[in-house]
Amino acid sequence: MESMIKKYFPEMGIDIFWYSKKLTQNISSENNNLTSLDETIKKCKKCNLHKTRRNTVFGEGDPDSNIMIIGEAPGREEDEVGRPFVGRAGKLLNEFLKSINLNRDSVFIVNTIKCRPPENRDPEASEISACSDYLDQQINIIKPKVLVLLGKIAANRLLGEDMPMSELRLKKFFIDKYDIPIIVFYHPAYILRSPSQKKKVWDDLQYLKGIIDSNVS
Numbered sequence: 079m080e081s082m083i084k085k086y087f088p089e090m091g092i093d094i095f096w097y098s099k100k101l102t103q104n105i106s107s108e109n110n111n112l113t114s115l116d117e118t119i120k121k122c123k124k125c126n127l128h129k130t131r132r133n134t135v136f137g138e139g140d141p142d143s144n145i146m147i148i149g150e151a152p153g154r155e156e157d158e159v160g161r162p163f164v165g166r167a168g169k170l171l172n173e174f175l176k177s178i179n180l181n182r183d184s185v186f187i188v189n190t191i192k193c194r195p196p197e198n199r200d201p202e203a204s205e206i207s208a209c210s211d212y213l214d215q216q217i218n219i220i221k222p223k224v225l226v227l228l229g230k231i232a233a234n235r236l237l238g239e240d241m242p243m244s245e246l247r248l249k250k251f252f253i254d255k256y257d258i259p260i261i262v263f264y265h266p267a268y269i270l271r272s273p274s275q276k277k278k279v280w281d282d283l284q285y286l287k288g289i290i291d292s293n294v295s
C-alpha cells in the first residue's frame with residue numbers, strides 16, 4: 079500500500095508529501111463515548127503529570143464536527159479552568175478560525191496530552207506516550223474529516239517524525255491509522271512570541287481553508 083501511494087500519487091499530481099504506517103496500532107475500545115472517556119481521564123494517573131495538575135483538560139467543541147484541532151499541552155490558564163485554549167493563544171486561535179468562517183463551536187479542540195506540564199515545559203516523550211491512547215480514542219469517537227495540528231509537538235506525535243515547521247506547513251499528510259488529511263499549522267502561542275511570523279499565517283489559513291472546503295461538505 080505504502081509503496082503504491084509513493085509511486086502513483088506523485089504521478090497523479092496529488093500532494094501527499096509523506097505517508098507513514100509507523101503509528102498503526104489497535105485503538106482501545108474501552109471508552110466508546112466522550113463522556114465516559116472524560117471520566118476516565120479525570121481519574122488518570124498514568125504519568126507523573128497527575129501529581130501537579132489542578133484539572134485535566136479533555137477538550138471541547140462540537141462532538142459531531144468534521145474538523146478536529148490538536149494543540150500540544152494545557153497551560154496555566156487551561157489547567158485552572160479545565161478547558162483548552164482559553165488564554166491569549168486561545169483568543170488568537172479564535173481569530174484564526176473566524177477569518178476562515180469557523181468558530182470554536184463548529185470544531186472540536188483538544189491537546190496532545192491532557193494535564194499541564196509544570197512551568198509549561200514541553201511534555202516529555204514518556205508523558206506523550208502515556209497519554210496517546212486518549213487522543214486516539216477522541217479521534218476515533220469524533221471521526222473528523224480533517225485534522226489540524228498546532229505546532230511541532232502535536233505534529234511529531236501524530237506524524238511520528240521530528241521535522242521543522244518549514245517542512246510541515248502548507249502540506250497535506252496522511253497516516254494509515256486515520257486516512258484523513260492532516261494539516262500542520264503554527265501554534266498560536268508561537269505566533270504571539272514571534273510576531274514577525276504573522277505574515278505567514280495568512281498563507282497557512284488560506285491553505286487550510288482550501289483543504290477544509292474540499293474535504294468537509
Ligand code: SF4
Binds near residue numbers: 124127191193205
Ligand atoms: S497527561 Fe495523560 S497520561 Fe498523564 S496523567 Fe494526565 S491524562 Fe493521564
